[in-house]
Amino acid sequence: DAGVIQSPRHEVTEMGQEVTLRCKPISGHDYLFWYRQTMMRGLELLIYFNNNVPIDDSGMPEDRFSAKMPNASFSTLKIQPSEPRDSAVYFCASSGGGRNNYGYTFGSGTRLTVV
Amino acid sequence: AQKITQTQPGMFVQEKEAVTLDCTYDTSDQSYGLFWYKQPSSGEMIFLIYQGSYDEQNATEGRYSLNFQKARKSANLVISASQLGDSAMYFCAMREGISSGSARQLTFGSGTQLTVLP
Numbered sequence: 001d002a003g004v005i006q007s008p009r010h011e012v013t014e015m016g017q018e019v020t021l022r023c024k025p026i027s028g029h030d031y032l033f034w035y036r037q038t039m040m041r042g043l044e045l046l047i048y049f050n051n052n053v054p055i056d057d058s059g060m061p062e063d064r065f066s067a068k069m070p071n072a073s074f075s076t077l078k079i080q081p082s083e084p085r086d087s088a089v090y091f092c093a094s095s096g097g098g099r100n101n102y103g104y105t106f107g108s109g110t111r112l113t114v115v
Numbered sequence: 116a117q118k119i120t121q122t123q124p125g126m127f128v129q130e131k132e133a134v135t136l137d138c139t140y141d142t143s144d145q146s147y148g149l150f151w152y153k154q155p156s157s158g159e160m161i162f163l164i165y166q167g168s169y170d171e172q173n174a175t176e177g178r179y180s181l182n183f184q185k186a187r188k189s190a191n192l193v194i195s196a197s198q199l200g201d202s203a204m205y206f207c208a209m210r211e212g213i214s215s216g217s218a219r220q221l222t223f224g225s226g227t228q229l230t231v232l233p
Contacts, residue, residue: 033220
């Protein structure tokens with residue numbers, strides 16, 4: 001298994017531009033999570049999905065952020081318009097259901113820089 | 116209140132010695148899980164070890180063990196025989212609501228930066 005795949009690994013964009021981050025979870029995992037990591041706030045949950053349905057988006061900072069999961073193998077996190085304070089590392093993680101409570105696998109992350 | 120507290124922003128240990136990284140947690144759930152992740156300078160999040168709240172024995176995975184003290188709500192990570200490659204940021208995390216199946220997200224502590232000295 002290739003693990004959780006995120007793209008791009010690095011993204012540099014200008015303030016005001018739209019940014020789309022992508023994630024492919026592990027096949028068979030029915031939970032998908034988007035986290036953001038910054039020095040100031042650490043690792044924060046933004047949103048998570050179960051069977052492609054958003055379950056908790058209370059961590060999404062504002063309306064500029066949106067996330068979708070059109071199918072079991074793909075999710076996007078979009079920021080429009082982007083701002084310098086959005087600069088962070090964005091992680092996608094997936095997890096299987098059932099009794100395996102330690103099946104959380106993280107992608108390599110996308111380092112976003114907004115200038 | 117913080118759900119996961121890691122009070123050591125940075126730790127140093129001599130190569131081949133053991134080190135304990137502290138983690139305390141706060142939950143009213145009876146069924147929960149505790150995790151430790153390692154984040155090297157390359158940035159990826161690597162799962163190390165898991166402890167369920169009802170597990171009677173402390174979890175172990177190779178050189179990693181979890182010192183679980185339920186009454187004190189602590190879940191300290193012990194790394195034995197430290198290696199230079201252990202230098203990294205270490206995060207403690209918790210998942211609540213396991214028995215109800217309601218919540219699935221992990222809540223993370225602020226991390227401890229471990230440096231192994233040669």
